Amino acid sequence: MEQIRVGVIGLGAIGERLIQGFNANKYTTVQAVVDTDKERASKMAEKLGGINWYNHHMKMLAEEELDLVYVAVPPKYHHAVTMDVIEKGVHVLCEKPLANSVEEAKEMFEKAEQAGIIHAMNFPLNYSSPANTFDQMIKEGYIGQLRKLELSMNFPNWPRLWQQNDWVAGREQGGFVLEVGVHFIQLTQRIFGSITHINSRLELPKDTTKCETGVIASLALANRTPFLINGMSQIAGTERIAYTAYGTEGSLSLIDWGTLKGGKLGEEIHSIENEKEDTSTLIDNLVAAIAGKESHLYTFKDGYEAQIILEKLRDK
Ligand SMILES: NC(=O)c1ccc[n+]([C@@H]2O[C@H](COP(=O)([O-])OP(=O)(O)OC[C@H]3O[C@@H](n4cnc5c(N)ncnc54)[C@H](O)[C@@H]3O)[C@@H](O)[C@H]2O)c1
Missing domain, CATH: 3.30.360.10 (Dihydrodipicolinate Reductase; domain 2)
Known part of the structure; x- marks a missing residue:
């Protein structure tokens, strides 16, 4: 099976945690990383063996051939960044909560479906x-x-x-x-x-x-x-x-x-x-889905349905 080339956007506590997961999986390779914090991006790239790094996700999307992009930026940027990945037609894994409003979440789900890409959420309890x-x-x-x-x-x-x-x-x-x-x-x-x-x-x-x-x-x-x-x-x-x-x-x-x-x-x-x-990990299931095999992924549909309740609980 060919290596799945992964781009990671957002290198905070959680981005770093999943990078370890991608490194541990024999079918995934982190090919490029992005963070608006240049120092964080360059240090992570160095730690990963001198891979390419960027301080804007659009630059990475323009320059790299990727199979999967993982979005681990703070919630209010999920929509903008993920919509660009969807536009590019690359499979996408997004952190929870899917978005920062029901409208954003709905649009992300609908556009990802229309694009025909694999869209998944990181809800770890499903793999525990x-x-x-x-x-x-x-x-x-x-x-x-x-x-x-x-x-x-x-x-x-x-x-x-x-x-x-x-x-x-x-x-x-x-x-x-x-x-x-x-x-x-x-x-x-x-x-x-x-x-x-x-x-x-x-x-x-x-x-x-x-x-x-x-x-x-x-x-x-x-x-x-x-x-x-x-x-x-x-x-x-x-x-x-x-x-x-x-x-x-x-x-x-x-x-x-x-x-x-x-x-x-x-x-x-x-x-x-x-x-x-x-149970198998989220990354095992992403690999299976990308290879066209049976997989258990929780998608933007699940993220959108959760967002409807979340926004009712939040007093925005
Ligand atoms: N799945 C889980 O169990 C779990 C647990 C905790 C947090 N999270 C989610 O993970 C996401 C990240 O959380 P965190 O704790 O790592 O946050 P963090 O603030 O530690 O890290 C976010 C990183 O993204 C970078 N960033 C911000 N805007 C950016 C942009 N537009 N483009 C590129 N980089 C950008 C920041 O510089 C920072 O390095 C959040 O959505 C959070 O809700 C998920």
Whole structure:
């Protein structure tokens, strides 16, 4: 199989993380990188063996022959940058959230479909075996009939210490509802189907440039099963993210992304061994899709559907 030539736009914490993934896959080669920060771009290019680097994505798109472009710039630039990649007709992987508004997300999905390219989103929970075990146990009836879903997010620090940048704590394109909530909204849509928004309230600081410090939201699944979201930042304690499904026969939680806990009615809640093999990675699935083989990708359609709920939760 021929090497898949990858261009990466945006070399922050996350861009760098996926570059490691592309390096680890024997079918993908990072051929060029872009960052508006020239020093960051040149250093990364050097680290990758002296590959080409650019400080504008249009220059890379004009000069490089690429099979796939990965967009890892901050959310408010996803639309502009990704639309240029779509225009060029190159397969595209975009970071979540897909865009910074429903209109942008819709246009990105529609244009990517029209272009006939592969379009994918980086929603890592879909490739995590605990999340997939959660899905499987729900489908096998571990909790019986679902009565309520709950997402609780507690952040002592927002932004988290590993993600200090100039946008993630801003109201325009940051906040934990957008950054973290999106993963569980998409996972809910995947496992349980469509969601409707009933009402929500954000706790917002007086400084209108700063993101929410709290959210309480009431959503519902298609059959009216309630889905509650409850989040707070700048609080005592440790970070904890718990996604719980309560059913007629028991409950099941995915805690801190990778731990499964649950119990049947009458039992204590206990840890549940995750017996699934590690699932294939996002990059394995991109490689398969580009080779025309069967693959499991979450596309701009999934990003767009999640964005509809996200924008209802955000008080823009
Ligand atoms: N999938 C996940 O699990 C996950 C987790 C965290 C963040 N993210 C997403 O990843 C994206 C990047 O997040 P991050 O934490 O790495 O951000 P970051 O701010 O650390 O890095 C972004 C980089 O993009 C560069 N940049 C900004 N505008 C650009 C442009 N127009 N062209 C080229 N480069 C540009 C910046 O100079 C910076 O180096 C965001 O969309 C974020 O929501 C995804």
